[in-house]
Amino acid sequence: MPIALTFGLLAKNTGINLSHTLGMSLFVFAGASQFMALGMIAVGTGAMEIVISTFIVNIRHLLMSMSLNEKVTKASKWERLFCSFGITDEVFAVASTKEEKIGPFYLYGVICMAYSSWVINSGAGHLVGTALPASIQEGMSIALYAMFIGLLVPNAKKSKKALFLALTAGGLNFVFSRFLPTGWAIVAAALGSVLLIECLKFPVREMKDER
Amino acid sequence: MNDNVWLIILGMTLVTYIPRMAPMVLVEAERLPDAVTRMLKNIPYAALGALIFPGILSVDQNIWFGVIGGIIAAMVAFSGAHLVVVVLASVGVLTVLNLGVF
Numbered sequence: 400m401p402i403a404l405t406f407g408l409l410a411k412n413t414g415i416n417l418s419h420t421l422g423m424s425l426f427v428f429a430g431a432s433q434f435m436a437l438g439m440i441a442v443g444t445g446a447m448e449i450v451i452s453t454f455i456v457n458i459r460h461l462l463m464s465m466s467l468n469e470k471v472t473k474a475s476k477w478e479r480l481f482c483s484f485g486i487t488d489e490v491f492a493v494a495s496t497k498e499e500k501i502g503p504f505y506l507y508g509v510i511c512m513a514y515s516s517w518v519i520n521s522g523a524g525h526l527v528g529t530a531l532p533a534s535i536q537e538g539m540s541i542a543l544y545a546m547f548i549g550l551l552v553p554n555a556k557k558s559k560k561a562l563f564l565a566l567t568a569g570g571l572n573f574v575f576s577r578f579l580p581t582g583w584a585i586v587a588a589a590l591g592s593v594l595l596i597e598c599l600k601f602p603v604r605e606m607k608d609e610r
Numbered sequence: 611m612n613d614n615v616w617l618i619i620l621g622m623t624l625v626t627y628i629p630r631m632a633p634m635v636l637v638e639a640e641r642l643p644d645a646v647t648r649m650l651k652n653i654p655y656a657a658l659g660a661l662i663f664p665g666i667l668s669v670d671q672n673i674w675f676g677v678i679g680g681i682i683a684a685m686v687a688f689s690g691a692h693l694v695v696v697v698l699a700s701v702g703v704l705t706v707l708n709l710g711v712f
Contacts (some may be wrong), residue, residue, distance in 0.1 A: 401694040419615045426623040431654060436622060438661045442668070446614055450621030456657055459627045459650045464633035476635060483631040538705030541679035542697050544666040548680060549696035551658045552687035564652055565659030572660040585660045592656040593649050 403517045403544060406433055407524020413437045417525050424521035429487060432456050438543055439582055448582025455586065457488045457500060463491040470495065474503040485510030528545065568592035679704050 403424070410420040413600035415437070423433055432453040439449045464486055471494075474482070482503055493509050494501060531539070572588035579587060666676040683700040691699070 401692075405694065407699060415615060419619065422616070423622070426619055427626050429626045432622060432626060435657065435661060436618060438620070438665065440615075442665055444681050446618045446621060449618050450625055452657070453622045454625035454629075455653060457626050459653065460626075460629040461633055462647060462650060464630050468634050471634075479634040480631060483634040484627055486630045486634075498686030510634040534709055535701070535705050537708050538701045538703075540669040541666075541676065541683075541704050542671065542701050544662055544676065545679060545697045545700035546681035546693065547658050547662045548700075549687045549693045551655065551662070552684055552696075553690070554655060556688065558650070561655040564655040565662070568656040568659030573664045576664060581665075585657070586685075589653060589656040590662040592659065593652045596652065596656075597645065597649050 401520075402430055403520030404524040404527070405542070406430070406437075407521040407526070408528040408539070409434070409524075409543050409546070410439055410521070411528030412536065413441045413523045415440065415520065415522060420525045421518065421522050424518045427453075428485065428517060429453075429457060430517075431488070434543065434546065438547070439585065441543065442581045444585075445580070448580070448586060452582070452586050452589075455589065461484060462497075463488075467491060467494060470497070470501055471503065471506060474506075478503045482506050482510060485514055487513060489513055521586035562591050564596055567595060675704060675707075678707065 407420055408422070409422070411417075411499045414424075423436070427433055427436075435452060435456060436449050439452065464483060467486060468479075471479070471482075476604050485506075490506075490509050494506060497505075528536075528539075551561070551565055555565060568588045568591070572584050575584035575591075577585050661682070666680050667673050669676045669679070679700045682703050683696050686699045687693075687696045
């Protein structure tokens with residue numbers, strides 16, 4: 400819920416109007432991608448790069464939907480078509496931690512709560528942003544980045560791999576952004592970092608397997 | 611700019627809905643190889659890294675604005691504070707600095 404408020408606030412700060420903010424939360428309904436889109440709009444990225452980045456970040460939902468698919472029994476094709484719209488990270492976390500099989504109505508309930516609070520609080524955040532005094536609004540320019548850091552640090556604390564992935568991607572982006580447009584540099588850096596770390600990891604694991 | 615944002619929203623809607631919908635509707639989806647699964651899980655961390663740096667350096671004409679804000683955010687986040695606290699602390703410190711120093 401505070402995340403949605405933050406989204407609205409940051410959207411206002413990025414210079415996106417209220418209807419776009421609400422529209423994005425209504426239609427896209429994906430926290431991480433929406434923040435990423437703000438980040439890219441803020442540095443003046445084109446639509447194509449934003450959509451491709453969104454797709455890359457959202458491929459992970461394939462995995463979630465796949466695992467949830469085995470859990471949601473008794474749902475028709477149409478119900479699946481409908482409720483799959485609402486499978487966000489949060490809904491997945493709530494639904495997949497249930498021990499027993501779940502029906503479509505349970506899923507509807509979780510999704511309705513998550514969805515309505517996401518949309519309403521996005522709008523509320525935007526309104527709060529408009530009401531802030533100018534001195535605070537200037538300080539707000541850091542907010543999006545503070546949030547990215549706030550998302551990354553707890554993961555980096557737990558896993559060296561997450562830290563390494565982020566540092567590599569940042570470094571690559573620094574290099575790529577010298578000769579690529581910002582958006583493409585971000586896409587290339589993220590993919591490059593993932594591939595690089597996958598390649599570095601492979602020999603290690605194979606050697607272990609041989610012993 | 612405004613038409614462009616609706617275009618972005620439309621594109622994002624499609625590329626968000628399709629990966630969520632496809633496995634639910636095409637029930638017999640094949641399992642992905644482990645390496646692919648692993649790389650998909652790694653993407654968000656790499657994306658965060660690329661989103662933060664070097665973009666954070668240009669939030670203000672004064673490069674230190676981003677540096678200080680970033681360090682504050684990292685320290686507060688490291689202490690285990692909630693995401694909202696991280697953002698507020700960073701914005702708060704920069705607002706104070708903005709009034710005084712810069």
